[in-house]
Amino acid sequence: MSLPFLSSTPVETALRGFAAAHPNLVAVHEDPLFATSVRRCTRRQVGLVSGGGSGHEPLHAGFLGVGMLDAAVPGAVFASPHNTQIHAASRAVAGPGGVLHIVKNYTGDVINFAIAAERLSAEGVEVATVLVDDDVATGGDDTETGRRGTGATVVVEKILGAAADAGLSLDELAALGADVAEHSRSVAVAARAQTDFHTGDDTFDLDPGHLEYGVGIHGERAAASIERPGFDALVAKMVDEVLEQVPGDGGLLLFVNGLGATTQLELLNVYAAASDRLSGAGETVDARLVGNYVAALDMTGFSITLTRLRPEWLPYWEAPSITPSFPASLADSGAAPETLVRRSVPDAEPAAATAESTGGPADRARPRLQDDVVRRFAELVEEHYEELTRLDRVSGDGDFGDNLRGGLREALQLMNHGQPGLAAAERAFLDGVGGTSGPLLGLLFKWLDRAHRDHDADGAAAWARGTAEGCAAIQRVGGAQPGDRTIVDVLHPAAEALRSGFAEGARTAADAAQATADLEARRGRASYVAGRGAGEPDAGATGVALLFRAAADVHA
Structure with missing residues (x-):
């Protein structure tokens, strides 16, 4: 099977x-990319923004409109939207009471929404x-990331909308x-993987007579396959597991969701x-x-979601809504509320060309060595692209190689237009690459560039300082600690080793990346499929180690 009817974008x-197709309901903004409802209830004081990777449609854009979302922010397929998209969408729809972000618990989504929230707060926009x-399949105590956000997102968006x-405040x-989120639980099962639209092949294979029990909505495999039980036994197993873990008492909302x-x-x-x-x-x-x-x-499978309803939530669930995809049959009559206004969405503000984001005035001398490091890093990533993609498919969704290569290609283009290498890489990854890797690598390049500019140096000491500060920033945003099987496991020791020179930094980074093969994932998507990546190094750690190899090659 293939997906032949896709454009280049x-x-x-x-x-x-x-x-x-829905001009009376939805407007699209293309730079940066997001969509908004064209109408809103005049009683609404707070803008509601949600988003995530594409491929989950009609989530989230299908729920734009009166009674649900004000803005939806799409990432690439199965990759989080970028913080610049979220920031622009939030600015466009924030009400006098601020803006509320509804975020699925996936690492990239959490990080990018967190960065956008920091930017909004600094600008005086109230945000929560x-x-x-x-997802009960990822609720064990052996991961710091916690349960994934899946089907209950629809329940939260409808009730909050x-x-x-009704005029509720941000708090x-x-x-x-x-x-609502605390009183919701889900589990999903699949009989066939989704199609990889790059190759037309199934993303993973199942043995005959087996199911993946506990799959994720990004197409992740479950922690294990099971022999296929009978239909009634399978549904009973899923209902019993979710029912056992959903807290509270009272009546239930039952949501049966198809995976495509x-x-x-x-x-x-x-x-x-x-x-x-x-x-x-x-x-x-x-x-x-x-x-x-x-x-x-187009995964063949389904999920079951249960929400324990407080009595006051049911009227919100049954309240009228006007969206492209939420069923009108749940509304009283489908009639539009009288208190509607047509929204005028302002253009997103262009990114400011600050010294920090561009590397300084145009006449500043370009640091040749850092340019060479970025070029060498890009060469190494091209050489290792297939391996990085393979490693990410083992314990993730396989997009890391694309994200890393795409960001570096954009950085090279910016360098051709006069930006120094580290500043170009910062801008390319922080403002242009989706998923988890983009903003995290953008933060690393931001602090590397700052260390070089602040100290007017291009030696190992500046790299050590920038790596340490970049690692700290990544930990603040993402929460990872050494031992969690992430890029922190490379950055932390590399920062210390660089004090002894580039060669020692590169060697330490490579060894640290390889050592992640023996770690149990406690952060990031790899934590959702515990055991599937055993014996293989983390893709992100492997990729970032190539940066320090590039620095050593250039400074040899």
Whole structure:
């Protein structure tokens, strides 16, 4: 199977097509890329912004509109949106009471929304965040990342959208969203992987008669495959596991979600079996939703979400909404509320050309050595691209090689237009590369560039200082510690080793990257598939180690 009907810019083109298909509901902004609702309830004081990787449609753009979201921010397929997109979208739709971010608990999403929130707060925009973390398959104590955000995101967005239209404040919405997320749990299963639209092949293979139990919406494999049970036994297992872990008491919201290629006939069979199982357990289903709402491209599978409803939440769930994709049958009559205004979305402000972001005045002498390091780094990444992609597919979704190569190609273009190497790399990764790797590497290059500029030096001491400060910034944003199987496991020892010179820094970085093969992932996507990457080094650690090899090659 393949996906032959994609343009060269599939996400941008799809979003333009989506807005063109729903011109009375959705507007698209292309630089940076995000979409907004064209109407809003006048009682709403707080803008609601959500987003994430593409390939999950209709999440999130399909829920733009009255009663749900104000802005949706798409990343590349299965990669988080960039902080610059989130910042611009939030500025465009922030109300007098501020802006609320609804974030799925994936590392890249968390980091990019956190960076955007810091920027908004510095500009005087009040901002709060609701983290959705409902996936019981990733809820063990052996990971610091916690449960992934999956199907419950739709529940949170619908309830918060209605509450925002009722005039709740930012603090009230944040508290409500956290409560809904805490009382929601999900699990997903797949019988076939999604199609890799680069190759047309299935992303992973399953043995005959087996299922992946506990898959993620980015197409991640589960921690283990299971022999395929009978239909009733499978649904019973899923319902029982979610029911056991969802906290609280009272009535339930039952959401049966397809992962892209599962038919409505199949999903309704799942719903019937799940509803019967809950009834047999003495549970009452007070609200419901069935359909493909949070896809993993064309994965054949489904998820079951349960939310324990407080009595005051049900009116929010059943409140009228006007969106492209949320079912109107859940609304009273589908009639539009009277208190609507047409939104005028301002153009996003262009990035300021500051000395920090561009490397200084145009007539500043370009540091030849740092230019050479970036060029050498780009060469090494091209040489190791296939291996970096393979390593990321073992324990992630396989996009790291593309992100790293794409960012460096953009940096080389910026260098050709006069920007020094480290500043060009900072701008390329911090402002242009999605996923987790982009902003984190952007922070590293930011502090490397600052160390070189502050001390007017290009030696190992400046690299040691910049690496240490960049590592600290990455830890502040992402929370990783040494031993968590991330790039921190390379940066931390490399910063110290660089004090003894470039060759020692490169050797230490390479050894540290290889040593991640023996670590258990506790941060990042690799933590969601514990055990699948055993014996293989972390892709991010391997990639960033090449930077220090490049520095050693140039300074030899």
